[in-house]
């Protein structure tokens with residue numbers, strides 16, 4: 001996608017200097033942990049990390065976030081390292097970012113921008129590209145006066161370029177127009193998805209969405225459960241697009257399972273907004289399967305982050321099956337910690353299939369809750385309805401009678417009205433003589 005500012009490309013950014021921040025509000029060690037995660041994010045952009053420093057922040061300053069003495073020190077270190085980009089883990093306001101860049105004479109970005117860049121790097125389908133473009137535009141809008149824009153190695157040409165207020169105003173208008181257009185296109189994607197969902201579910205099947213922190217093993221779980229072939233890779237945000245597959249369960253039950261984009265701490269708000277089209281699958285699901293990497297030292301933060309994002313999406317009240325994945329690689333302490341975190345969590349390995357039968361059993365319980373069994377007597381002129389129930393795998397028992405076909409079946413709630421005229425009482429078993 002051609003960017004709106006692609007004049008003046010400087011050389012590719014290659015060497016990153018990382019700045020972690022430990023604020024007074026954080027738990028001990030949290031800043032260091034986040035800095036490790038930032039390291040992984042930056043490595044996913046294939047940048048070389050020259051050095052990382054952790055800074056204690058007591059009182060944020062409006063101009064630079066950190067104290068000016070500290071920033072001067074960092075800029076000197078970064079220059080000495082030959083770094084061409086400084087990455088700050090805390091969010092920088094547009095003005096703070098501009099001030100840093102003036103002091104450094106190069107690009108300065110924050111975690112949000114790193115995440116946006118990774119998403120941009122991974123986006124392949126039209127939907128993902130639109131969503132990432134929208135998030136980046138919204139991030140850029142208040143930052144058009146920056147000397148540098150995005151890691152996409154472009155130099156801005158706003159006020160710094162000396163072209164004055166008019167140019168800046170034009171740039172802003174152009175970005176706003178594009179935001180409007182992108183939103184319209186995404187609305188069309190949402191509509192299309194709704195149509196597809198209806199078509200796929202002529203007889204609605206129960207649905208579950210797999211959610212969780214990036215790299216937890218969501219795609220691997222979908223693949224193992226359903227025999228799908230979604231890319232599963234040891235990189236952050238391998239999946240941006242939702243994939244839905246049917247899971248056949250014992251007793252002729254079926255469940256549609258959707259794999260979704262991973263979450264991370266401090267996911268840019270604009271990104272969550274932009275990905276609402278994709279994440280709609282989460283909002284409409286009957287229940288959620290929350291996958292956690294039990295071997296990750298920060299599993300508790302991952303757990304909390306996912307719940308926060310779900311709440312932001314309006315899916316905070318859904319039934320959640322918590323699944324601790326990668327038990328094949330876990331030690332006893334990790335398993336105990338997980339059990340404390342979510343006492344009714346399930347333990348599985350998507351790789352070895354260990355524990356997946358328990359997960360399937362839990363899914364069956366939840367499916368049973370979403371649909372209750374109904375007795376129906378369907379006359380011959382409406383055998384199309386019988387076919388529908390069969391197509392959805394909703395039939396438990398069936399007998400031919402004089403008046404038509406008698407069924408014991410699960411009628412999806414959305415179709416209750418359609419089947420209402422044919423509901424009958426359960427037939428009593430003939431009394432034994």
Ligand SMILES: Nc1nc2c(ncn2[C@@H]2O[C@H](COP(=O)(O)OP(=O)(O)OP(=O)(O)O)[C@@H](O)[C@H]2O)c(=O)[nH]1
Pocket residue numbers: 212213214215216217218219220221231232233234235236237238239240261262263325326327328329348349350351352
């Ligand atoms: N040891 C072990 N590794 C696993 C297991 N499940 C997944 N992995 C590995 O974890 C990594 C991430 O797996 P994915 O399935 O891509 O994770 P994801 O949650 O879909 O990640 P994103 O799409 O990036 O959000 C891959 O390298 C998998 O091979 C498991 O049960 N055991």
Ligand SMILES: [Mg+2]
Pocket residue numbers: 218219220231232238239260
């Ligand atoms: Mg994935």
